Amino acid sequence: MNAANLWEAFARADLDPDAPALGDLSRRAAVGRVTELAERLRAQGVRPAETVGLQGPNQPEWVLGLLALTAVGACPLLLPADSPPAETRRLLRTAGARRTLVTDPGEAHGAVLRPHDGGTDDGSTGAGTGAVDADPGPSAPDPGTVVLVSSGSTGTPKLVARSPRSVLDEGVRYHHAGLARREDRVLLPLPLSHAYALGWLAGALVAGAHVDPVPPRAVGSVHSRLREGATVLVTVPGLARVLARRRALTDDAPFPALRRVMAGA
Template sequence: MKRNTVPWQFLDDYRGSLFTGEWPTVPQLFTISTQRYPESPCFTVYEPDRVSLSYSEALERVRRIAGYLRQRGIAPGERVGVSGANSPEWAVAYLAVLYAGAVVVPIDYALSAAEIRGLLSSAGAKALFIDGEKYDAFIREDFSSLVCLNPGKDPYIYDLEADPLEKPLAVDDEELAAILYTSGTTGRPKGVMLTHRNLVADCLIAQANLNIYHSDVFYALLPIHHSYSMLAVFIESLSVGAETVFGKRMVVKQILHDLKAANVTMFLGVPMLFNRLLQGIMKGIRAKGPVVYGIIRGLMFLSGTIKVLFRVNPGKILFKSVLDKASLASIRICISGGGPLAPSVFRQYNQLGIDFVQGYGLTETSPIVALNPKEQYKVRSVGRILPGTEVKILDPDSEGRGEIAIKGPMVMRGYYQMPEETAEVFTDDGFFRTGDVGYLDRDNYLYLTGRAKNLIVTEGGKNVYPEELEDAFQLYNEIEQIMIRGFTLDKRTPGERIEALIYPNRDLFEEDLRDEDEGDHRIRARIEAIVAEVNTKLHSYQKIERVTVLDTPMEMTTTKKIRRHVVEKNS
């Protein structure tokens, strides 16, 4: 790649004046964007009226709060916790911590106060910014500073007074920027140490696979303590001087209002969210009757074919009324991450005229490793490997599938105060072992198969990855949650059989639930019919032999992943 074609070429204008070295730190990157676009909207929220901070206003608050942290004795390199719902205050606190040269520890606000306290203790946090709902659960004496992210509690972040810091104290891109605790789908959380170089390099290198612009409007709906939203929404938007609109609730009515009111162009989500939106769109089309439905599906197929063959997008015009009704007309790109997306979902969004991009990464890789370029996407792939990133497949089987290992500027420094666990996930030649299984094609596109630790080995010695089977159920409205796992009928017999744990969509079965005598039977019959239908499309060794219909939902993370270890322990 030629230097004059890279998306981060603009950094050359500021190297030597605002930063030195290859990459700026996160607050230096924010400062650069503020110089480029001082009056552009930076952080916006609808409460319900629009409230917005420009880049210059946001930087002024960041500098003042950074000064407050220094005044309270927070030294460079010390840890500061931030825990709360998505908001401009959360973003300002995050940037202020980094501006003061400290290390930010973003913590899942859905955790209990006791769990948050445990993670803060593990990180050795000296100060805490937290939402008002949990503010009173923390003792001021435990921290150099305890600050509320909402008005109504004292001190409120925007009321803090201090002499502002003139320049960021974080000046070396190799300095530690953040400790992100893994969501714990498999057990004990680990603190992932990410440097400024990890975050900024990953943010800008990802733009080689996906163009983003100053005019874009990002929607921060998923919790931004999570690496996916933190980088792909929050930091990406800051890097180009774009606007971030903070979604307050994962409620469809609120989401649709925000998308339309803010003219959102970049919408990032997880497969579950995009599945639900697509189900709603297709339900509305079906309601128009079989003839209209057939015509629209035919036009969708034609639109998708034209897009693939000629690299033009007729869907935006053909389906303008459909997209308007779904509040998606302004959307330029949807990006799905946090788990595999069914190819049929990917295909239908593109047919409707929305450029739909799938990516791959982990918290330990900042997180982006691969992105599907919208002009050259492959439906079944999670994306093309980013420039400057090495990926190799460890111990591949006869089909080329093996554990995915990664080396590049986005790979973490290690797990905080866990040297043994850190050593376990790196190969002798410095590659990070992801624990994911997949393969690469000749064009350097990555394909996911599943998680190595979830592997089911059948009696015939065949490998079955639960995630592949779970994906087959993504568009069945009747199923709210599904988890595939192995079971044994007889411990003396080697090999596992396959079971599906299913929690039905109780809204769809509302009428059946009112009939206590026959309702459960009808629900189970419908679920079993769906499983039987999916089984006809699977290899013989993949077929589901046992179905367990659950009365209560399975526990999930805030990024909508089932906590498999909790389900296994409780069943």
């Protein structure tokens, strides 16, 4: 693996450009979309090592946004899609991010770069005291560093920096362990901003697998994709139980190609 980051792993020349790669997109189409978005980001002044928020629903557009930010050397701050506005502002201030790439399938280009309004937790604008009280974020990140938000289970969520090499190496481990293979269709109905999801996404991208992200609560869509031939399902225990009950109630035949189910936290 000569790639330096996830974008290079996704776009490498040894992968079939006409094979399904991301949702309904072929690799050729997805690479074209990422290249166009990266060019727009550069034109809008996004520079290497700049921290930029990334927020949006579980859709292919989110993955395209992550790859485009990586392609320009920016540092994506993976914001939870359901994060309250005040918490999102705090995380942006903590990370030193001035803008957010908001992904939306309804947008003409699939994503829009929005400036951080500088609001404080009480809804006012300006620096405010919130920035003083915020936890220190990663300092002087290297280009391509991915910034994750911790779960906050033991207190206020904090930021965790992952180098592009560590993310890529995690993907290589998933691939070498046989968890994600080139012939797989990996179904990801879990929040893509989480560390668990990022590891699986990296594994699928490194493997050259077909990545299919769907919203976590879209049970019907997940069920349909499993019947259409998804081979790997990565989910959380709650959704796994719902899918099992649904199959029992509908008396469905076994999913035709499913070879692995991973239910993590």
